[in-house]
Amino acid sequence: MAEIIHDTFVIARSYTKPPHKVFAALSDPAKKRRWYADGKSHEVEAFDMEFRVGGAERARYRMNATTPFPGALLTSQGIHLDIVPDTRVVVASSMAMDGRVFSASLCTFALAASADGGTTLTFTHQGAFFENADGPQMRRGGWEAIFDRLDAELGA
Numbered sequence: 477m478a479e480i481i482h483d484t485f486v487i488a489r490s491y492t493k494p495p496h497k498v499f500a501a502l503s504d505p506a507k508k509r510r511w512y513a514d515g516k517s518h519e520v521e522a523f524d525m526e527f528r529v530g531g532a533e534r535a536r537y538r539m540n541a542t543t544p545f546p547g548a549l550l551t552s553q554g555i556h557l558d559i560v561p562d563t564r565v566v567v568a569s570s571m572a573m574d575g576r577v578f579s580a581s582l583c584t585f586a587l588a589a590s591a592d593g594g595t596t597l598t599f600t601h602q603g604a605f606f607e608n609a610d611g612p613q614m615r616r617g618g619w620e621a622i623f624d625r626l627d628a629e630l631g632a
Contacts, residue, residue, distance in 0.1 A: 481605040483612035489623050491595045493630045495562040495587045498595045501629055502565050502585055503527045511629040512622055517543050518550065531556045533567065549574050554583075563587055578609040599623070 491498055501507045505525040513523045518537040525533045533554040539545045554569030565585040570577050581603040588596045601619060605611055610618070 478607050481609070481611065482603070483605065483615075484600065484602045485612065485616050487599045487601075487616070487619055487623060489597045489599070489627070490590060491597060491627065491630050492592075493595060494593055495589050495595045497630065498587055498597060498626075499562045499565075501626060503559075507629060511625040513537070514625075515621075521549075527556065527559070529556055529559055533569070545573065551575075557582075573608075576608075578606050579615070580604045581615075597623075 501511060505523070505527065508525060509520070509523045513520050513535050515537075518539050520535065521538055522534065522536040524535075525531070533552075533556065535552045537550040537552075539548045539550060551572045552569055553572075554567045556565065557568055558564060558566040564587065567583045567585075568581070569583065570580045572578060581601055583602075584598075584600040586598040586600070588598070590596050599619065601615065603612065603615060605615075
C-alpha cells in the first residue's frame with residue numbers, strides 16, 4: 477500500500493489593509509487570479525471561480541521550462557465550503573498533474589482586524605499528499621510565495 481503523508485501548517489501574515497479589502501482580494505475572481513493563479517513558472521490556461529458556498533474554483537496551468545516538469549498540465553479544483561464576509565473562507569481542493577491527482581487539501585483563510593487598522597490573515601492548510609506529490613515543505617513554500625503576491629496585490 478502506498479503511503480499518504482498528512483500534514484497541517486499555519487501561516488500568519490499581517491496586511492496594512494482592513495479586513496474588507498483583504499476579503500475582496502479573496503472573493504473577486506479577477507483579483508484572486510492575479511495573486512493566486514498568475515506566476516512565473518507557468519502559463520494560466522484557465523481560472524474560474526464562483527464565490528459562494530458550494531461554488532467551484534478551477535485553475536489549469538501549463539508548466540514552463542523553469543520547472544522540473546516543462547509542458548506538464550497542472551490542475552486545481554476546489555469547492556467553497558464556508559464563507560463569512562470579511563472573516564473567513566474555507567476551500568476544499570485537489571491538485572493533479574497530467575490528470576493524476578496527487579494531493580487533497582482543506583484551506584482556511586481567517587481574517588481578523590488588527591489594532592492598527594490592518595488585517596491579520598491566518599491561513600491553515602490541512603493536506604493529504606499522495607504518491608509523487610510536492611509534499612508539505614514545497615506546498616508551504618508555494619503558499620508563502622502566493623501570500624507575497626497577495627501583499628503586492630493589496631499594495632496596488
